[in-house]
Amino acid sequence: MSSIFSDRVKKILLDAEKCVKVPQSYSGELFTGVDLGTAYVVLMVVDSTGKPVAGAYKFAQVVKDGVVVDFTGAMRIVKELKANIEERLNTELLKAAAAYPPETGKSVVKSHFYVTEGAGFEVLNMVDEPTAANYVLNISDGAVVDIGGGTTGIAVVKNGEVVYTADEPTGGTHFSLVIAGAKKISFEEAEEFKKDPFNKKEVIALVKPCIQKVAEIIRRHIRGFKVDAVYLVGGTCCLDGIEDIISKEIDLPVYKPINPFYVTPVGIALSCIGVKEYGDFEGRGTKIY
Ligand SMILES: Nc1ncnc2c1ncn2[C@@H]1O[C@H](COP(=O)(O)OP(=O)(O)OP(=O)(O)O)[C@@H](O)[C@H]1O
């Protein structure tokens, strides 16, 4: 169930995958998306046409359940990834946007803002994660669900507008903890085991109850809205077959694009395009176009 995505979406995600390995040619200004995740810190760069041109990521424990717990560490990693991309692109990265989990307090938005600014960026936008994902997917009706490492973010979209967002502290980290416990291996070994396609049958069997819990979370949050379909993004959705289990549980069509890992970071970068200046991040920000 992945062919409902437009050629534009497929191209963006193929370009994202490609440009992390080899930086691509670009035109116009560059904009960086900073995704401070529970499992990965990801920087993705798009050009003025919205094409992903470079990216880098690092597995890091500087954010817990969407909240920055190691401010200096987070800033150091963003600086490191920024410098790495700048060297490969042979240009300076100036402008960025960052994301935060939906329905978190102002202090969380601020901490994500200051990490990005402290790493040397001019921050043009702050956007919540599933809303960022929809900059790529362009869903006009449905629910965008970002299943990351620490949290599951949900955005209900009606006529192209996000009308509801929510965030719950369940994600791939919990899946890995379950695998670690069942197989009596360390968390790091469980992470590797989970991502190895060779283990996919065993992994799905072990984490099925976790997936069902995520499905229950989705069901609870979309209840009350007329949602016809769910669109999955986030690294945890790389798990083969996760969409089928969720679809069965919530009794709705569930779609995921190729490489759901890159959707949110690219969307964060895309959210910069057309923004000249970010006025105020208190009260959700006033963007000046
Ligand atoms: N191929 C894969 N198969 C299964 N899980 C994967 C795969 N690749 C990444 N993951 C999992 O995806 C999660 C990371 O996804 P993502 O980068 O979207 O999360 P995050 O942004 O760091 O976390 P959050 O959004 O919750 O703060 C990790 O739990 C990781 O183990």
Ligand SMILES: [Mg+2]
């Ligand atoms: Mg995330």
